[in-house]
Each structure stands twice: as C-alpha cells, then as structure tokens.
C-alpha cells in the first residue's frame with residue numbers, strides 16, 4: 001500500500017479542489033453578466049420546481065387512475081361471477097357468452113373484456129374483441145388463482161393496446177368451477193398522463209421564459225444603482241475627485257456601497273489636495289533661493305579675469321541650477337494645473353521670449369548647437385512665465401534626446417490667426433506608437449525610461465496644458481533616427497484699434 005505524506009495529501013486535496021472548481025465554473029455562469037445570471041438562476045429554479053411538481057402530480061394521478069380501474073375491475077368481476085352463479089355451470093355456453101358479451105366493451109379508450117375459463121384454464125367464453133390466448137395463465141398462476149388469490153397484471157395486446165387484467169376464481173355455492181378474467185384498457189391513464197405532460201411542458205417552458213424576462217427586468221432595476229456607481233467611478237480622474245454618487249433611499253446593500261464609495265472619494269480628494277498643496281509650497285519655497293543662487297553665479301561669471309577652470313565649474317553649476325529651476329517650475333505648474341488656475345493675460349512679444357530662451361539654453365550642452373531660425377515679430381496674450389516655460393520644456397527635451405554634434409533650431413512665425421513656434425531637433429526621433437501618449441502626464445518613452453535619461457515625464461504634459469490654457473495647441477512630427485519637430489500654435493493678440501495706437 002502506498003502511504004502518502006502530509007504534503008502529498010495536501011497537494012492531492014488541492015488538486016481535487018481545483019478539479020471541483022473547474023467542474024463548478026460553467027454552473028457559476030462566471031462568463032455572463034450578474035443581471036443575466038440572476039435571471040437564469042430564477043428561471044432555472046422555477047423550471048426545477050415545475051419538474052418536481054410534475055413528477056409528484058404524475059405519480060399521484062397514475063395511482064388514482066389505476067386505483068379507479070382496479071375498483072371497476074373488482075366490481076365487474078363480482079357481477080360476472082354472480083351472473084355465472086345464476087347460470088349454475090360452465091356448460092351452458094350460450095348464456096355464458098351472453099353474460100360475457102353484456103360486459104364487453106370494444107374500442108379505445110374504454111374497452112373492457114371478459115374471459116371465462118374452466119379449472120384447467122380452457123376458454124369457455126370470451127369477449128369477441130380479444131384473442132383469449134393473450135390473457136392465458138401459466139399453470140402456476142392458474143393454481144394460485146384456483147387457490148383463491150387474485151392476480152392483477154398488465155398485458156400488452158398485439159395491436160399495442162395495454163390492458164390491466166384481474167383473474168379470480170369462479171365458484172357456484174361452495175363448488176369451484178373455473179376462472180373469470182376481466183381486463184380494462186389503461187389507455188385513459190396513459191392519455192391523461194401524456195396530456196398532463198404536454199400541458200406541463202408547454203406551461204413550464206412558457207413560465208421559465210416569463211421568469212427569465214421578469215428576472216432580467218427585476219435584476220436590472222436592482223442593479224441600476226450599481227451601474228451609477230460604475231459610471232461615476234469611470235468619470236473620476238485624479239484631477240477631479242469632486243464627483244459623488246450621492247445615492248439616497250437605495251436598497252440597504254447598495255446604499256452602503258455608495259456611501260462607502262463616496263467616503264473613499266472624500267478621503268482620496270483630501271489626500272490629493274494635501275499632496276498638491278505640499279508640491280505647491282515646496283516648489284514655491286525652492287524656486288526663490290534657486291533663482292537667487294543662479295543670479296549670484298551669473299554675477300560671479302561676469303568677472304573677466306577669472307581662472308578658466310573656475311569659470312568652467314561655475315558655468316556647469318549655473319547650468320545645473322537652471323535645470324533644477326526648470327524642474328521645480330514644472331512641479332509648481334503641475335500643481336497649479338490641478339487647481340484649475342487660469343493664466344494671467346498680458347500682451348507678450350514672443351520674439352523676445354524666444355530670444356531669452358535661446359540665450360538661456362545655448363550653453364547648456366556645448367556639444368549641441370542651439371540655433372535661432374526665422375523670427376517674426378509676433379505678439380500673443382498670456383502669462384509670460386508659463387509661455388517661456390513651455391518653450392524651455394521643448395528645447396530641454398531636444399537637448400536631452402539629441403546626440404552630440406546635433407542641432408536644435410527654434411523659429412517663430414505667423415500662420416493665419418496663429419503664432420507658430422517650432423522647436424526642431426536632429427535627435428533620435430520618436431517611434432509612431434509612442435506619439436499618442438507623448439502628452440500624457442508621467443509618460444516616458446520605453447527606451448527613455450530604460451536608458452536612464454533624467455526626467456519625470458511631466459515636461460510635455462505641462463507644455464500641453466500651457467498651450468491649451470492659452471487657447472492653443474502643440475503638435476508633433478517625428479522621424480525616428482532623423483529628428484523631431486514640435487509645433488506650438490497660439491492665437492495672436494488682437495490688433496490694437498487705430499484709436500488705441
């Protein structure tokens with residue numbers, strides 16, 4: 001005998017449980033919606049109840065109808081026996097046949113037959129509608145009947161008709177003279193049962209379909225509040241946690257679910273607000289000293305007689321501080337975007353902003369040439385700091401994703417009613433499948449993230465927010481291996497009227 005260790009028993013149990021779960025899976029209807037599942041379960045339970053009712057009814061009806069037939073057989077048998085007793089013997093065949101004929105009935109469903117036999121089983125009179133051999137008793141049965149037992153059995157005739165036949169002994173006074181057999185068709189029983197079956201089948205199927213429809217309709221009503229929960233949950237974004245389900249007077253469980261969900265949203269909203277306020281405070285606090293630090297470094301760099309090595313170091317430090325300032329500014333704007341802040345609007349000369357950005361970025365990576373391309377004089381309305389940050393973010397990316405020896409060009413022009421700022425690079429380009437996600441918050445291209453290039457995936461989303469907050473947009477064209485072109489469009493400031501000039 002193989003003895004299993006505790007671990008083997010455990011594994012066997014687990015295997016059995018898995019098998020049971022697999023068998024149960026189709027029954028649990030996990031692949032259909034809860035609504036349909038409820039409806040199907042209601043219809044199935046109704047169908048099962050109906051089947052149980054049908055089986056009980058069928059059993060009871062079959063018993064009652066057969067009992068009726070047996071009572072009929074017993075009564076007829078007594079009457080035939082009494083008539084034969086009056087005749088006195090089995091020798092008077094004519095009278096005997098008359099008695100038999102008077103009790104015989106041919107034709108379905110109520111055919112009735114009588115057969116009279118002597119003590120040896122030989123037929124003395126029989127209904128004409130039947131071949132008496134069909135009711136023949138074997139010697140043992142004959143002895144039983146002659147001994148005083150009643151035998152009831154089912155006989156199937158050659159034409160398919162079923163008879164219930166009762167055989168009793170026949171006596172005149174104390175003298176045993178033979179056997180009398182009466183048989184009645186059981187057609188009534190089978191017809192009644194088959195009618196019951198048809199009625200139950202049609203009625204049951206109809207009731208099950210009706211239960212399915214009603215069950216579906218009821219469960220739809222019951223699940224409607226849940227659908228509302230799903231809808232609100234789908235609408236919720238991290239930037240807007242103000243939505244609530246606000247269920248009132250729903251059934252107990254649903255109301256509890258909705259209240260719990262609302263309470264969770266409340267807590268999440270508070271947590272997000274605290275986080276946003278924290279980012280706002282920290283970035284604000286960091287920006288001021290960082291700006292002062294860069295100012296001081298720039299002042300130091302004005303010293304013409306400085307040792308070239310020190311100058312080099314100071315320049316690198318100034319570049320790093322600049323990078324930190326841009327990062328902190330991005331964080332600040334990210335938090336501001338979440339508060340729904342509208343930018344201040346003042347006329348801005350974009351060409352001057354571009355020039356400023358150019359001079360700020362041209363030395364950041366000496367191995368890459370930053371160039372000013374075509375420059376028109378263009379004025380837009382908006383927040384100077386935000387617009388500058390937007391262009392800085394694009395140039396910053398171009399510098400990050402362009403290899404040494406490459407070129408970044410910034411140009412500015414008009415296109416109809418729009419100002420058009422183009423930041424172009426000869427960098428590595430962006431694969432087409434990444435383009436749809438580029439402006440998503442915290443998105444970093446897979447190769448970028450893997451390559452460990454510094455960045456938090458917020459530069460482009462901030463730039464996109466700034467452009468849209470000014471009524472404009474950013475688009476991108478990219479040729480992997482050749483370079484990328486980011487195009488910002490901003491609506492031009494309205495021309496001052498002649499009287500205002």
Ligand code: ADP
Pocket residue numbers: 397398401425427428429430438443444445446448449454455456457458459460461484
């Ligand atoms: P990151 O901090 O990662 O630069 P961004 O939001 O600025 O975040 O950019 C998102 C992603 O877009 C980057 O991770 C990079 O994969 C891609 N990307 C942006 N600008 C360029 C560019 N000029 N050249 C190539 N890829 C770029």
